[in-house]
Amino acid sequence: xxxxxxxxxxxxxALGVAACSGTTxxxxxxxPAPAPASSSSAAKADPNAPIKQGLKLAFLPxxxxxxxxxxxxxxxIEAAKEYQGEAKEVGPSDASASSQISYINTLTQQxxxxxxIAANDANAVCGPLQQARAKGIKIVAYDSxxxxxxxxxxxxxxxxxxxxxSQVKLLAGMIGNKGDIAILSATAxxxxxxxxxxFMKDELGKPEYKDMKLxxxxxxxxxxxxxxxxxxxxxxxxxxxxxIISPTxxxxxxxxxxxxxxxxxxxxxxxxLGTPNQMRQFVKDKTVEKFALWNPKDLGYLASYAAxxxxxxxxxxxxxxxxxxxxxxxxTIGKQGEVILGPPFTFDAANIDQFDY
Amino acid sequence: xxxxLRWDVLVGALLIAxxxxxxxxxxxxATVDNLSFALGDLGEIALIALAMTMLVVAAEVDLxxxxxxxxxxxxxxxxxxxxxxxxxxxxxxxxxxxxxxLVNGLLVTRLGLPSLAVTIGTLALYRGLAYVVLGDRxxxxxxxxxxxxxxxxxxxxxxPYPIAVFVLLAAAVGVVLHATGFGxxxxxxxxxxxxxxxxxxxxxxxxxxxxxxxxxVAAFAGVxxxxxxxxxxxxxxxxxxxxxxAAVLLGGVDFDGGKGTxxxxxxxxxxxxxxxxxxxLGDVSTEIQSIVTGLLLIVSVLTPRLVSLVRPALKGSP
Numbered sequence: 001x002x003x004x005x006x007x008x009x010x011x012x013x014a015l016g017v018a019a020c021s022g023t024t025x026x027x028x029x030x031x032p033a034p035a036p037a038s039s040s041s042a043a044k045a046d047p048n049a050p051i052k053q054g055l056k057l058a059f060l061p062x063x064x065x066x067x068x069x070x071x072x073x074x075x076x077i078e079a080a081k082e083y084q085g086e087a088k089e090v091g092p093s094d095a096s097a098s099s100q101i102s103y104i105n106t107l108t109q110q111x112x113x114x115x116x117i118a119a120n121d122a123n124a125v126c127g128p129l130q131q132a133r134a135k136g137i138k139i140v141a142y143d144s145x146x147x148x149x150x151x152x153x154x155x156x157x158x159x160x161x162x163x164x165x166s167q168v169k170l171l172a173g174m175i176g177n178k179g180d181i182a183i184l185s186a187t188a189x190x191x192x193x194x195x196x197x198x199f200m201k202d203e204l205g206k207p208e209y210k211d212m213k214l215x216x217x218x219x220x221x222x223x224x225x226x227x228x229x230x231x232x233x234x235x236x237x238x239x240x241x242x243x244i245i246s247p248t249x250x251x252x253x254x255x256x257x258x259x260x261x262x263x264x265x266x267x268x269x270x271x272x273l274g275t276p277n278q279m280r281q282f283v284k285d286k287t288v289e290k291f292a293l294w295n296p297k298d299l300g301y302l303a304s305y306a307a308x309x310x311x312x313x314x315x316x317x318x319x320x321x322x323x324x325x326x327x328x329x330x331x332t333i334g335k336q337g338e339v340i341l342g343p344p345f346t347f348d349a350a351n352i353d354q355f356d357y
Numbered sequence: 358x359x360x361x362l363r364w365d366v367l368v369g370a371l372l373i374a375x376x377x378x379x380x381x382x383x384x385x386x387a388t389v390d391n392l393s394f395a396l397g398d399l400g401e402i403a404l405i406a407l408a409m410t411m412l413v414v415a416a417e418v419d420l421x422x423x424x425x426x427x428x429x430x431x432x433x434x435x436x437x438x439x440x441x442x443x444x445x446x447x448x449x450x451x452x453x454x455x456x457x458x459l460v461n462g463l464l465v466t467r468l469g470l471p472s473l474a475v476t477i478g479t480l481a482l483y484r485g486l487a488y489v490v491l492g493d494r495x496x497x498x499x500x501x502x503x504x505x506x507x508x509x510x511x512x513x514x515x516x517p518y519p520i521a522v523f524v525l526l527a528a529a530v531g532v533v534l535h536a537t538g539f540g541x542x543x544x545x546x547x548x549x550x551x552x553x554x555x556x557x558x559x560x561x562x563x564x565x566x567x568x569x570x571x572x573x574v575a576a577f578a579g580v581x582x583x584x585x586x587x588x589x590x591x592x593x594x595x596x597x598x599x600x601x602x603a604a605v606l607l608g609g610v611d612f613d614g615g616k617g618t619x620x621x622x623x624x625x626x627x628x629x630x631x632x633x634x635x636x637x638l639g640d641v642s643t644e645i646q647s648i649v650t651g652l653l654l655i656v657s658v659l660t661p662r663l664v665s666l667v668r669p670a671l672k673g674s675p
Contacts, residue, residue: 022442023500064643093643096595097495098586105394106637109385123497124588127508131390147497189493 045321049313055085057307058107059300060117062144063095068249068275068296069118071357072143075300076116082326083308097121104128108135114307117151118143126150138310142303148336152310152317155303156340157294160192163247164199166292166344167272168209171243174269174289178211179242182234184255184272186222186248196247215241220251227254235264246272252291256282276347276355283352292344296357299341302328306339364609364661365621372628379635386638393515397508399630400519400585401426401578401594403623405601406608407523407530408571410622412472413605414534415567416547416614417465420476422575423597424483425457427590429579431487434496434589443503447580454576455569457483462568466561472568480598487591496589507584519581526574531619539563547614603650604629607657628653 059076061069073089080087090107092099097120105128107115115132119125119141129139129150139151148154171181183200185193197217204214215238220227227250235241235258246252252272256279259265265287274291282288302325309315309323317337325331331339347355379386386392405422412419429450436446457479464475511521534540545553546560554560583589608625610617629650636646 022444023502024442025437025440025498027500088640090637090640091643093647096592097588097590098582098593101586102394102398102634102637105391105398106385106634109388109391109638111385121495121586121588121590123495124586126587127504127585128394187493 045316045318046313047315047322051083051085051308051314052113052312053084055080055083055114055308055311056112057085057087057114057116057304058110058112059087059089059091059303060100060103060107060115061089061091062100062118062120064089064091064093066095069143071296072118072300072303075297076304077300079301079304079326080308083305085304085308087304095120097124100125101128104132108132108137112137113311114138114140116140116142116303116307117146119146120144122147138307140303140307140310142299151337153306153315153333153337153339155299155306156338157296157299158342158344159340160195161199162343163273164196165203167196167245167247168200168203170290170292170346171245171269171271172209172212174271175212175242177209180213180215180238180240181243181245182215182238182241183217184227184230184234184244184246184248184251185217185219186251188219190222190248193247200245200247220246220248220254222248222250224250224254227251228258231255231258232262235259235262235268241268243269243271246270246274248272249274249278249293252288253278253282256287260285260287273344274347275357276352277357279347280352283347283349290346290348292346294341294344295355298328301326302331302339302341306331364657365618365624367660368608368621368624368628368657372624372631375628375631375635379631379638383635383638386635389515391634391638393510393517395630395634396515396520397517397585398634399626400507400517400523401582402597402600402604402630403520403523403626404526404578404581405571405575405597406604406622406626407526407619408567408574409601409605410608410610410617410619411530411534411543412567412571413602413610413612414547414614414617415543415564416550417472417564417567418476418602418612419458419461419472419568419571419575420598420602421457421461421479421483422571422578422601423594424480424487425454425572425575426579426582426594426597427487427592428457428483428490429454429576430583430589430593431491431591433580433583434494435490437499437589438496443500450580451573451576454579455573457576458569458572459565461572462565465568466565484591484595491589491591493591497587499584499587499589504584504587507581519585527619527623534619543567544615547611547616549615600629603654607654609657609661611661612658625657 057080059073061073077087090103092103100120104125108131115137122145126147129146133139140153140155141151142155145154183197185197204212216234218230218234220230244255246255252274255270259268259270260282270288271291273293275293279288279291305325315321315323315333319333319335322330322332333339432450432453433446437443461476461479464470465472506518510517542558542563545558550560582593604626605622606612608622610622633646
């Protein structure tokens, strides 16, 4: 027993020493930030360079069977045909943080010109993406960003600020800037939704919305059943509720389903972010008047053209550079290599039948 | 029949065949970068498989390893975020794994519960604890010196550091399993627990030790996983236990205990890893990849049984 006890004491002592003198978060974060990748600082953009022929691109979505991402990726693959490039979609079957890593390695070995990725975890994909860039492969993040130092560009579907503020404006227009409102979000930790809600609250602070009161933010966890019962709960708990914003496609369709079959139909205004196919019946039966979303096809299209412009040397990813994105026209790169697709598109009874996704 | 056609030898041959096929058909396969990555990607599975081999040989199993990995990862993330030194965090995480293993072991040996049931329970329990520790958050920004250790190769070789650790541990486990009395005791326990007990082997104590080792190794794998991906999350490594057990079975270790070699398991781990890598390079979809691995596993479990059925028939009844 004695040697074991001795080992234990020694280990504890060592632990104590390490705890006092080791590498901590503060020693790491106070160190100077790593220099940006040399490839982007050394190269010079030539806006007039032609798009190279026969480019090989690969889309790596969060998961291969996510219908939303399939629309995005297919549009990007179609776009590649316009400039005589070749694109494919590969990816894991589950959207876990680490499952994209082996795919990044595979695509690197296969010698693609660019990898377009919707990152499951901004940091977990960083190392392999850096290795790909070291081999001269361009990285374009779309839909969900990777850490900025690990990619050349991020194609943002819409600026978070614009999404948040426009939701409030949309609802305010329908309830005459007056009454109690609630938000039905995804999970309490969802990065996207929380950023949007922050801007919604900020927008509500403006004087023109002084008669609108946010009474509750509920969380349906992006689960259909839970979002359904949360909606039910909201409407019972707040009988004076005039409007609900649900900035998640799962939430808004579950809420619409509940309202369409309840006595609240026509009394409570529901809006948020949804897809036309999910929301069509609720727009037709007048449960929902207007809702918004960006066009996922345009997102894939823009990402595809951005990757081609990067590989062809038209842009390097620096702020202020511009490139032509086919039918979408000219785009400018913003801060930290972000390209914004545009304001969210508003769907209503008049235009919803033009969209199928 | 006996020596040449042993299953683990067959797996080794299959491994060589896959490697040869890969080198011939896929230009990106037999490159230093790719192989180094493929090895690195196997690191956690390979490490855990070492401890799992010993458990399965002794006719036990630990299904909670992936959850211990997740708990260790969550703990590393949470403590790092709280400002503790990484040099202190790593031993704490590994020690926590040992405690997790101890709990499994005590439940199995003191209460006499089947390890399959116990570790299905702790699979859920430890994963739950991981979420309690870190929630849905992801912690990143680990010190580059340490993440480099989990990613980089030993200078001058295509062998990532975690694999180098694996090689050292594998050598140790190989010696213990195949050249010591303790190793023979494991086979004895797996083959006939009561006989082993009456032969003077301290069955319970040995099993307890195996579970502690399993938890410890899984937690260490959790540290490696966290640093390799540079991201600590409670859901890290979900489902890895199945990959580990698949590799162990593929390597020819009998699930009923008492049979199998470490060499076979190592070949099994490599076979699963390289095959997956090769299929991905060939743009084979994820679904087909799982089908191939699944079939391989069934064949590996089935073949030795068929052989043992057919062999006596060929020789005439004994």
